[in-house]
Amino acid sequence: MTPEQIWNAALGELELELSKAKFITWLEHTSLLDCNNGSAVVGVPDTFTKTWLENKYHHYIVKALRRISRDEINMVQYRVCGKINRPAAIKKIPVQAISVKKNNEAGTNGEKVVANQQSQPLPNINIYNDPNGLIAAGLNSRYTFENFIIGKKNELAHAACSAVAKQLGEVYNPLFIYGGVGLGKTHLMQAVGHIVYSQQKKVLYVPCETFTNEYIDLVRKGQANKFMEKYRSVDLLMVDDIQFLGGKEGTQEAFFHTFNHLHRFNKQIILTADRPPRAIPALEQRLLSRFEGGMIVDVHTPDLETRIAILKQRCLEKNIDLPNDAAQFIASNIQNNVRELEGALNRVVAHLQLQKNIELTAESVKQVLSSYTQLPQHGSSTPQKIIQVVAEYYSLPIEELCGSARRKEALFPRQIAIYLMREETHIAFTKIGELLDGRDHTTMMHSYQKIASLIEADNKVHADVALIKQRLYNS
Numbered sequence: 001m002t003p004e005q006i007w008n009a010a011l012g013e014l015e016l017e018l019s020k021a022k023f024i025t026w027l028e029h030t031s032l033l034d035c036n037n038g039s040a041v042v043g044v045p046d047t048f049t050k051t052w053l054e055n056k057y058h059h060y061i062v063k064a065l066r067r068i069s070r071d072e073i074n075m076v077q078y079r080v081c082g083k084i085n086r087p088a089a090i091k092k093i094p095v096q097a098i099s100v101k102k103n104n105e106a107g108t109n110g111e112k113v114v115a116n117q118q119s120q121p122l123p124n125i126n127i128y129n130d131p132n133g134l135i136a137a138g139l140n141s142r143y144t145f146e147n148f149i150i151g152k153k154n155e156l157a158h159a160a161c162s163a164v165a166k167q168l169g170e171v172y173n174p175l176f177i178y179g180g181v182g183l184g185k186t187h188l189m190q191a192v193g194h195i196v197y198s199q200q201k202k203v204l205y206v207p208c209e210t211f212t213n214e215y216i217d218l219v220r221k222g223q224a225n226k227f228m229e230k231y232r233s234v235d236l237l238m239v240d241d242i243q244f245l246g247g248k249e250g251t252q253e254a255f256f257h258t259f260n261h262l263h264r265f266n267k268q269i270i271l272t273a274d275r276p277p278r279a280i281p282a283l284e285q286r287l288l289s290r291f292e293g294g295m296i297v298d299v300h301t302p303d304l305e306t307r308i309a310i311l312k313q314r315c316l317e318k319n320i321d322l323p324n325d326a327a328q329f330i331a332s333n334i335q336n337n338v339r340e341l342e343g344a345l346n347r348v349v350a351h352l353q354l355q356k357n358i359e360l361t362a363e364s365v366k367q368v369l370s371s372y373t374q375l376p377q378h379g380s381s382t383p384q385k386i387i388q389v390v391a392e393y394y395s396l397p398i399e400e401l402c403g404s405a406r407r408k409e410a411l412f413p414r415q416i417a418i419y420l421m422r423e424e425t426h427i428a429f430t431k432i433g434e435l436l437d438g439r440d441h442t443t444m445m446h447s448y449q450k451i452a453s454l455i456e457a458d459n460k461v462h463a464d465v466a467l468i469k470q471r472l473y474n475s
Ligand code: ADP
Pocket: 143, 147, 148, 149, 150, 151, 154, 179, 180, 181, 182, 183, 184, 185, 186, 187, 188, 310, 338, 339, 342
């Protein structure tokens, strides 16, 4: 076989193993320059792709080459040699591909072939024939598994969602996903919804506030039956941002009965929140124990690699050629969450479209984003803001967090505030003590050290601090 034949066959295998987005992003413009005496040289378009393939996909490539080439491959190297166009390899549709015909909603027109990221085939979807049904189910056509990039910080949540989609009501019921804003909770939950919907099952997605408002509205009109009929007749109920149930006793009661009914009949429930169940203030014990009776998974801020992959995927969808260094620049500067990342990309694209003769380069991206007033700046927080955000997070009045009262409930939030003031603003312990009703600076030091070690040892504390930081820099 010639190197070209070997590489075409290897790409065929890689296409099946990797998601379509990853395949196109990292392998589209590659070639096999040489394959001899157990050693292969893969040609890549730039150093960025070279590093990426070496670090992320090397073992897939070695595996594929070993299977295809008759030689025993001992070494695979990567050499930068410019762009190779390989339309044939891209056009080939993998066996597991799902053809998704997007409806003509604003911003998404045209057809697209998107590969399934799961290793096991998921059912064939052709759901976009019936946009009205999708809307009634509360589903957004963009939030599918195919459009979701898996990274270290969301792989567990993704795996749980994927398992639930395959065995509805049988594993992980309820599934509870928590994490800060813009990290893909709604997207993942809805991805399950799409799969279930495509199996002609009854799916309902509602933001928690809709659930609450409908309950209040229908009960007031004396139509509680309607409410029960709607929420108890589904195969999959998804309630987003369930933390808003906190403190709403009537709705909690309605939700409790709805939950029990569905659960008893093995109907699936998926919930999301910005914090773990235990941290939701004023949540009834019986609901807490229901939420904790299933599977709880968290999502965290994506790492740089994942942020770059998300940008690349968005650009693929929009048919935009985003140079690697431009992607790197955006992803390195917008770190908080994916929603902000998408916002920055949209801003850059809109800006450059207005000024038609400017190209999308790292330099032009830098210019657009430096005028982006919301570009987060680490360390721009103040002790006052930290106190405010921590008090809000734990639903405590500021006076209680800072005041002299020794109420037990305020103790831990106060220690978190101390930790964050020191960590994020670097002010002296004596100054922190002054802000907290003249407390002694050694107490401040101990509190700081205690939280610092808890962050290492306790996942919940780690998640809480991450969420508070997110609010700090997002507000
Ligand atoms: P959350 O519900 O956690 O606040 P969303 O699910 O609304 O976040 O996600 C915010 C935006 O970011 C959406 O447009 C979503 O499609 C996108 N997004 C988040 N995570 C990912 C991911 N891993 N891959 C692709 N897109 C993502």
